Amino acid sequence: MNYGISILFRAIPLLMAVFCFGYGAFIYDYGDAGGRVVAGPVIFSLGMICIALFCTAATIIRQIIHTYNQAAKYGLPILGYLAAIVTIIGGICVFSNADGTSAFVAGHVITGVGFITGCVATAATSSTRFSLIPGNSRGTGNEVPEGAFTLGQERALEIIVILISLIAWIWAFVLLANSHVHPAYFVAGHVMAGLACICTSLIALVATIARQIRNVYSEKERSQWPKLVLLMGSISFIWGFFIILADSGSANGTTGYIMLGLGLVCYSISSKVILLAKIWRHEFKLANRIPLIPVFTALACLFLAAFVFELATVNADYFIPARVLSGLGAICFTLFSIVSILESGTSSK
Numbered sequence: 001m002n003y004g005i006s007i008l009f010r011a012i013p014l015l016m017a018v019f020c021f022g023y024g025a026f027i028y029d030y031g032d033a034g035g036r037v038v039a040g041p042v043i044f045s046l047g048m049i050c051i052a053l054f055c056t057a058a059t060i061i062r063q064i065i066h067t068y069n070q071a072a073k074y075g076l077p078i079l080g081y082l083a084a085i086v087t088i089i090g091g092i093c094v095f096s097n098a099d100g101t102s103a104f105v106a107g108h109v110i111t112g113v114g115f116i117t118g119c120v121a122t123a124a125t126s127s128t129r130f131s132l133i134p135g136n137s138r139g140t141g142n143e144v145p146e147g148a149f150t151l152g153q154e155r156a157l158e159i160i161v162i163l164i165s166l167i168a169w170i171w172a173f174v175l176l177a178n179s180h181v182h183p184a185y186f187v188a189g190h191v192m193a194g195l196a197c198i199c200t201s202l203i204a205l206v207a208t209i210a211r212q213i214r215n216v217y218s219e220k221e222r223s224q225w226p227k228l229v230l231l232m233g234s235i236s237f238i239w240g241f242f243i244i245l246a247d248s249g250s251a252n253g254t255t256g257y258i259m260l261g262l263g264l265v266c267y268s269i270s271s272k273v274i275l276l277a278k279i280w281r282h283e284f285k286l287a288n289r290i291p292l293i294p295v296f297t298a299l300a301c302l303f304l305a306a307f308v309f310e311l312a313t314v315n316a317d318y319f320i321p322a323r324v325l326s327g328l329g330a331i332c333f334t335l336f337s338i339v340s341i342l343e344s345g346t347s348s349k
Contacts (some may be wrong), residue, residue, distance in 0.1 A: 005344075006061045012337035013054035016330040020047030027323055035319035037102035038109070041094065042320075043327040045113040048083040052120035053334045055080040057341055059124050063131040064345045073128050080121030087114030101184040108175065108188040112195035115168045119161045119202035126157050126209040134346055136215040137280050144214050154210045161203045168196035183252055190243060190255045194262030197232040201269045204228045208276050222277040229273050233266030257308055257321035261301050261328035268294040268335040272342055279346050287343055294336040301329030 020043055028040025055076040062068040088111055095107025132145055149157070175189030204225040211217040240259030247253035271293035278284040305325035312318035 003065060006065050009337045009341050010054065010057050010061060013050045013057055013334045016334045017047040017050035017054065019330050020044060020050060020327055023323075023327065033316075033319070034100065034102040035316065037100070038106045039320045039323040041106045042109050042113070042324055045087050045091070045110040046327040046331060048087045048117045049113060049120060049331055050334050051083045052080040052117045052124065053331075053338060056120060056124040056127055057338055059127045060130050060338075060341050060345055064341070068131075077121060077125040077128065080124045081118065084114050084118035084121050087111075087117050090114070101182065104184050105188045105191075108171075109191050109195070112168060112171070112192045115164050116195060116198050116202070118164050119199050119206070122157055122160045122164075123202060123206050123209065126206045126213070129213045130209070130345065132215075133209070133212045133276075136212060136217075137346065139215070140281070142215055144216070148214045149210055151214075154214055157210050158203065158207050161199065161206045165196060165199040165203060168192060168199045172196050186252050187255050190239070191258055191262075193239065194236045194259040197236040198262060198265055198269070201229040201232045201266045201273075204273050205269060208273055212276060212280060217280055222280060226270060226274045226277050229266060229270040233263045233270060235263075236260075236266060237263030239263075251317040254308075254317045254321050257304065257318075258324050258328075260304065261321075261325045264297040264301050265328055265331055265335075268297045268332040271335065271339045275339055275342055276346070287346075291336055291340045291343055294332050294339060298329045298332035298336065301325050301332055305329065 024040045024042070024044025024047065026040075027036050027043060030036070058072065059068075059076050062072050091107050091109070091111030091114055093107070094110060095104050098104040098107055126149075129148060132148055136145060172189050172192035172195075175185050175192055177189075179186040179189060208217070208221070208225050211221065236259050240256040240263060243256030243259065244253055245256075247256075271290050274293075275287060275290045278290070279287055302325075305322055308318050308322040308325060312322045
């Protein structure tokens with residue numbers, strides 16, 4: 001990877017963050033409809049995920065082009081966690097002070113986005129010793145290399161994402177259990193479940209990176225971790241279809257389209273886990289094609305958003321999912337940058 005390409009791959013997450021911040025603010029300020037109170041802040045918060053993904057991208061790229069230093073080693077993960085903390089606190093403040101159902105839903109979803117941001121920040125932290133993976137992958141033994149994570153550090157990274165995922169799942173089911181109180185609980189609960197699927201998918205990514213750095217990644221894991229991510233994507237996708245088909249006549253049914261988009265984000269994450277699994281001590285000739293997965297998922301989000309935008313012209317209930325799908329498309333495209341960086345850093349060419 002040359003320096004010019006490294007700048008491009010680092011710029012993509014930042015550009016997508018600017019898009020999410022700008023688009024979210026534009027939606028929120030360009031009217032007073034209730035849907036804007038949800039769609040605007042939620043899309044704005046998606047920009048925080050892009051910031052955390054930038055931290056991951058910069059952490060890996062700087063090691064590839066040999067410009068990694070102590071400031072980047074500690075500063076980039078800290079930036080990612082700060083983005084997560086700000087998003088979570090912001091979401092809690094929004095739904096705690098909500099004076100209407102729109103702010104209530106927005107606050108819970110923003111909090112869930114903060115959970116994802118925290119998991120991505122942990123992925124950035126686990127990537128701080130990424131440079132050890134290519135050498136470990138070409139080896140045959142299982143000795144922990146000098147400078148790798150200790151067993152305690154590996155487990156700490158995995159525990160962080162596992163705990164965040166558990167909190168997201170519990171939060172989702174608590175909201176769903178109160179669906180009879182108000183439809184807002186139904187909407188927030190289902191979206192939180194989709195966000196929990198993404199958090200669970202990131203467990204596989206963090207574990208894969210950390211265990212390959214320690215050189216303890218097993219042959220069995222080559223299939224297990226990718227299957228976990230694909231399972232989470234399928235759960236969110238099928239769940240979304242079920243909601244659309246079962247409740248298409250109400251505003252609740254439109255939530256299914258958001259879950260479809262969240263499932264596509266899971267599939268985008270799978271590209272990173274699949275790539276690292278396929279190249280581990282094996283030659284995989286199609287490794288440079290894997291970055292196409294997040295490209296396809298980004299296009300799928302945008303094409304689906306186009307159809308939902310059309311539905312919104314005749315039914316205002318589709319206003320929110322149409323906008324949110326556009327933001328999720330930006331997340332998928334950002335993941336294209338990350339998996340391209342991984343492919344470059346692990347390529348044997």
